[in-house]
Amino acid sequence: MVHINVKEITDEITLHSKELKINNAKIFLKGIAHEIDQKCLRFDDQAETINISVPNLLQLGSKAILEIRFTGVLNDSLRGFYRTDYTIRNNEIKWIATTHFEPTFARYAFPCFDEPEFKSTFSIALNVRKGLVGLSNGKVKNESYNIETGMNEIIFEKSPIMSTYLVAFVVGEFDYIEGIAKSRYSKQPIRTRIYTPPGQKESGKFSLSVAIRAIEFFENTFEIPYTLPKIDHIAINKTPSGAMENWGLIIYKKNLLLLNDSFENKGNGSTSILEEKTGDIDKKNIVRTICHELAHQWLGNIVTMKWWSDLWLNEGLATWAELLCVDSLFSEWNIWAHFLVYRRTIFLDADSKDTSNSLVYPGFLMTGLTGQEFR
Numbered sequence: 001m002v003h004i005n006v007k008e009i010t011d012e013i014t015l016h017s018k019e020l021k022i023n024n025a026k027i028f029l030k031g032i033a034h035e036i037d038q039k040c041l042r043f044d045d046q047a048e049t050i051n052i053s054v055p056n057l058l059q060l061g062s063k064a065i066l067e068i069r070f071t072g073v074l075n076d077s078l079r080g081f082y083r084t085d086y087t088i089r090n091n092e093i094k095w096i097a098t099t100h101f102e103p104t105f106a107r108y109a110f111p112c113f114d115e116p117e118f119k120s121t122f123s124i125a126l127n128v129r130k131g132l133v134g135l136s137n138g139k140v141k142n143e144s145y146n147i148e149t150g151m152n153e154i155i156f157e158k159s160p161i162m163s164t165y166l167v168a169f170v171v172g173e174f175d176y177i178e179g180i181a182k183s184r185y186s187k188q189p190i191r192t193r194i195y196t197p198p199g200q201k202e203s204g205k206f207s208l209s210v211a212i213r214a215i216e217f218f219e220n221t222f223e224i225p226y227t228l229p230k231i232d233h234i235a236i237n238k239t240p241s242g243a244m245e246n247w248g249l250i251i252y253k254k255n256l257l258l259l260n261d262s263f264e265n266k267g268n269g270s271t272s273i274l275e276e277k278t279g280d281i282d283k284k285n286i287v288r289t290i291c292h293e294l295a296h297q298w299l300g301n302i303v304t305m306k307w308w309s310d311l312w313l314n315e316g317l318a319t320w321a322e323l324l325c326v327d328s329l330f331s332e333w334n335i336w337a338h339f340l341v342y343r344r345t346i347f348l349d350a351d352s353k354d355t356s357n358s359l360v361y362p363g364f365l366m367t368g369l370t371g372q373e374f375r
Contacts, residue, residue, distance in 0.1 A: 001065055001066065001067050001068075002015070002065070002066040002068070002111070002112070003063070003064075003065055003120075004058075004063065004064045004065070004066060005063055006058045006059060006060060006061060006062045006063070006064065007060070008060060009057060009058065009059060009060050010057070010058050011053060011054055011056075011057050011058065012051055012052060012053050012054060013051075013052045013054060013058075013066060014049050014050070014051045014052070015049065015050050015052070015111040015112060015113060016048055016049055016050075016104070016106075016107035016111065016112055016113065016114035016115075017043070017048065017049065017050040017070075017107055017111040018048045018080075018107045018108050019072060019073055019075075019080075019108055020070045020071070020072045020107075020108070020110070020111060021070060021071045021072070022038075022041055022050065022068060022069075022070050022111070023069045023070055023071065024036075024038075024068075024069050025041065025052060025066065025067065025068045025069070026066075026067050027052075027054050027055075027064055027065070027066050027067070028064065028065040028066075028067065029056055029058075029062070029064055033067075034054070034055045034056065036052060036053075036054065036055070040052060040053040040054075040055075041053075048104075048107055050111060052066070068111050070110070070111065072108065072109060072110075074097055075108070078100060078238060078239065078240040079100055079105040079108060079240060080099070080100070080101070080105045080106075080107075080108025080109050081097065081098075081099050081108065081109040081169075082097075082098065082099070082100070083095055083096065083097050083098075084096050084098060084236060084237055084238040084239075085237065085238075086197050086237040086254075088197060088198055088199060089199055094172065094173055094197070094198075095172065096170065096171070096172035096236060096237075097170065097171040097172065098168075098169075098170045098171075098172075098236055098239075098251065099167070099168050099169055099170070099246075099251075100239065100240050100241075100244055100251070101164060101165045101166070101167055101168070101246075102165040102166075102241075102244060103116075103165055103308050104165070105165075106164035106165060106167055107164075109167075112164050113164065114164045114165075115163075115164075115307070116163040116164075116165060116304050116305060116306065116307065116308065117163075117304070117306040117307065118163070118164070119161045119162055119163055119304070120161065120162070120164075121158050121159050121160065121161055121162075122137065122158070122159040122162070122167055123156070123158050123159075124136045124137070124138065124156045124159070124167075124169060125153065125154065125155045125156065126153075126154045126156075126169060126171065127146075127149065127151040127152070127153055127154075128151060128152050128154060128171050129150075129151060129152070130145065130150065130151070130152055131173070132152075132171055132172060132173060133170075133171070133172060133173065133174045133195070134152070134154040134169070134170070134171050135168075135169065135170045135171075135195070135232055135234065135249055136156045136168060136169040136170075136248075136249060137156070137159045137162075137166070137167060137168055137169075137228075137246060137247050137248040137249050138156035138157035138158060138159050138228070138248060139156065139157050139191075139228070139229050139230045139248075140154055140155070140156060140157075141155045141156055141157045142154075142155045143155070157229075159247065159248070160227045160228065160247060160301075162247050162301060162304075163304055166245070166246050166247045166301055167246070168244070168246035168247075168249045168251065169249075170195075170234060170236075170249065170251070173197075173198050174195040174196060174197065174198065174234070175195070175196050175197070175198050175199065175200065175201040176193045176194060176195045176196065176201060176204075177193065177194050177196075177201045177204050177205065177208055178191065178192065178193045178194075178208075179192050179208050179209075179211075179212050180192065180212070181211075181212040181213075181215045181216050181231075182216070183215075183216040183217075183219035183220050183225075184219075184220065185219040185220060185223055185224070185225050186216075186219060186225055186226070187225045188229050189229075190215060190226055190228075190229065190230065190231055191229060191230040191231075192208065192211050192212050192215065192230070192231050192232075192233075193208075193230070193231075193232045193233065194207050194208045194211070194233050194234075194235075194257065195232060195233065195234035195235065196235050196258060197235070197237075197254075200235075200258060203258040203259055203260065204233075204235070204257065204258055204259075205259075206259045206283065206286065207233065207257050207258065207259065207286055207290060210286065210287050210290050210291075210329065211231070211233055211290050211294070213329055214290055214291050214294045214325050214329065215231060215294050215297075217324075217325050217328050217329065218294055218295060218297070218298060218321070218325065221321075221324065221325075222298050224298060224302075226297060227247075227297075227302070228247070228248045230248060231248055231250070231294075231297070232248065232249045232250070233250050233252060233257055233290070233293075234249065234250070234251055234252065234257075235252055235253075235254040235257040235258050236251055236252065236253065236254065237253075237254050238253075239251060239252070239253045241253075242256050242289060243256055243257075243289050243292070243293045244293075245293045245296035245297065245300060245301065245318075247297065247301045250293045250294075252289065252293075255282070255285075256285060256286055256289040257286060257289070257290075259282060259283065259286060260282065284333065287326055287329065287330065288322060288326055288335075291321075291322040291325040291326050291329075292318055292319065292321075292322040294325070295317075295318040295321035295322050295325065296314070296318050298321075299314065299317040299318045299321055300314040300317075300318060309360050310360060312359050312360070323335055323336060323339055
């Protein structure tokens with residue numbers, strides 16, 4: 001259901017929709033349901049939109065509820081609502097259903113206003129097979145078993161007001177470890193969890209300690225409390241990017257969240273110098289990624305660019321805040337010196353070439369969107 005506040009008189013509603021089959025639709029006006037004929041649905045494949053002609057004129061200042069029943073595809077394309085797999089220790093393959101909606105892939109999962117400046121709250125419910133874990137942006141509000149369907153029905157608390165690209169949900173078999181973060185600016189304790197494939201939660205201990213300290217750092221630095229009662233960090237084997245800052249449910253490529261056990265158990269006389277150096281690099285990558293994605297919970301999620309041509313605002317500020325946090329947590333790493341010597345040199349060299357992109361590009365193509373240029 002889409003709850004709509006009408007800003008101008010109109011007899012049609014346009015939503016983004018891609019690879020979805022609309023089975024039926026109705027609109028509620030003043031509590032009265034009006035069926036929408038299939039002939040009133042017009043699809044534009046190039047614009048990736050559906051235009052819905054409504055039976056009654058929508059008046060300025062009125063409210064409407066649009067109910068759409070639809071079906072979609074759980075794809076293998078690492079975008080929208082997709083599936084991926086992982087292998088547990090007995091070489092058994094397990095499947096995960098997960099999401100990636102940045103920049104414009106929420107429309108592959110549900111009809112919506114799929115642009116960053118259009119913000120809304122989201123009330124999400126999942127029906128999952130018994131024994132599976134269901135996660136979303138909000139904390140679980142209620143979970144019950146439906147005898148008729150044989151499924152667990154999970155209802156999540158309403159999300160903050162946010163853009164569609166930050167919506168997320170994940171279903172699969174997971175273990176987790178948990179801790180509590182709380183700064184002097186916290187309105188409530190923040191339940192922090194690291195979700196891992198079954199049998200691998202020990203490899204998330206380092207990340208849990210970093211995640212707790214980092215979110216406390218950002219609350220104290222920005223003097224703005226984190227808006228949700230929980231933050232989940234989950235390791236996924238295959239993702240289209242290193243990590244994605246979904247509000248309350250950050251999704252990571254596995255190697256950027258979980259630390260190899262051999263690097264956790266140094267001092268037993270069996271770890272080589274090369275392994276130690278590799279372990280240090282892995283730790284730094286994990287710390288930087290966690291700090292970067294948590295910075296986005298403020299810089300990007302609360303304060304958001306109007307359009308993707310200004311992605312540098314999201315990524316540039318989050319990178320600055322990431323370095324602040326890393327330097328606070330691990331001052332012995334001299335992260336600012338490393339940034340100046342290595343990363344600045346790389347980007348100055350790239351920027352000197354004719355092929356470099358402008359900072360703001362009004363004609364930004366979604367297929368070429370990446371935050372790499374701003375990190």
